[in-house]
Amino acid sequence: MLSYQHEYHAGNLADVFKHTCLCLILESLCKKEKPFTVIDSHSGAGIFSLEDERLLKTGEAKDGIEKIYSFYKKTSLEFPHGIKEYLELESKFLEKRLYAGSPELERHYIRRGDCLHLVEKHPAAIESLRKNMENAHVIIHNDDSYAALSALTPPLVKRGLVLCDPSYEDADDYKKVCAALKSVRKKWNTAIIALWYPLLLRRKNETAQLLTELEDFCKLGTNPCECIKAELITKNPELTKSESGSHLYGSGMFVMNPPWKLDEELEKNRSFIEKICQSL
Numbered sequence: 001m002l003s004y005q006h007e008y009h010a011g012n013l014a015d016v017f018k019h020t021c022l023c024l025i026l027e028s029l030c031k032k033e034k035p036f037t038v039i040d041s042h043s044g045a046g047i048f049s050l051e052d053e054r055l056l057k058t059g060e061a062k063d064g065i066e067k068i069y070s071f072y073k074k075t076s077l078e079f080p081h082g083i084k085e086y087l088e089l090e091s092k093f094l095e096k097r098l099y100a101g102s103p104e105l106e107r108h109y110i111r112r113g114d115c116l117h118l119v120e121k122h123p124a125a126i127e128s129l130r131k132n133m134e135n136a137h138v139i140i141h142n143d144d145s146y147a148a149l150s151a152l153t154p155p156l157v158k159r160g161l162v163l164c165d166p167s168y169e170d171a172d173d174y175k176k177v178c179a180a181l182k183s184v185r186k187k188w189n190t191a192i193i194a195l196w197y198p199l200l201l202r203r204k205n206e207t208a209q210l211l212t213e214l215e216d217f218c219k220l221g222t223n224p225c226e227c228i229k230a231e232l233i234t235k236n237p238e239l240t241k242s243e244s245g246s247h248l249y250g251s252g253m254f255v256m257n258p259p260w261k262l263d264e265e266l267e268k269n270r271s272f273i274e275k276i277c278q279s280l
Contacts, residue, residue: 009060010044014232016064016065017232017273019086024082026106027109029259036114038110038117038162042164042166043120043129044102045124048098050097068083068276068280080268113157115157118141120140121142146180149184153184153187154191160191164180181195185217191256194255197251199231199248214227214254227254227258228262230252
């Protein structure tokens with residue numbers, strides 16, 4: 001929905017988990033010299049200011065990436081492979097009071113011969129995205145995310161990744177993203193498809209239906225594939241009933257065609273982030 005602005009939520013714990021997973025996948029793609037394609041269906045602005053009044057209002061970045069990065073800098077504790085690399089990438093931005101979103105992280109991994117498609121429809125977000133990605137070797141699409149996914153798949157370079165993280169502000173988003181990713185999988189069956197989803201009590205049924213349908217599709221469809229799911233719980237769900245704000249108590253990543261050992265690496269990172277959240 002065009003009413004959604006990620007500037008209120010950029011750098012929260014859900015972002016940290018999503019971007020850790022993203023870096024692990026992109027790193028795995030870079031292990032081979034063969035080129036790859038990345039399609040980011042909900043790109044956003046690409047880079048965010050930590051001094052943005054919207055982020056300061058919610059405090060989500062302060063309680064998310066800023067808190068974890070501060071702990072990372074001062075502790076002697078060894079961070080797992082994944083979040084460690086992610087924080088190192090973010091460090092040059094955080095030291096300037098900026099935060100790199102998925103397009104900027106993806107741009108870091110893109111090599112000569114690889115292709116990065118960034119999709120965004122929100123007028124303000126795409127203007128910022130174009131400015132932030134200026135002179136970068138990326139292709140920006142001012143289009144509806146699901147229409148773009150249909151039009152861009154399968155790409156010429158058939159090794160690669162689709163990252164999808166809708167706003168889920170509307171209940172229909174759960175059905176739309178499910179249909180879109182099933183279509184992408186049918187047209188581009190070699191792709192790694194990574195879906196982020198929020199954990200909200202009020203959307204419990206929609207989330208369960210989405211995941212069940214995608215799991216059944218992966219296991220029972222005409223072209224079965226492996227799939228994994230990992231969820232980061234950051235607070236007691238019951239506490240969100242009386243809270244103002246997003247009511248988010250965690251988030252998850254659902255990945256089709258995951259790279260080798262991604263499930264193990266993601267679980268290590270999930271567990272580690274949860275422990276940090278409990279101790280800080």
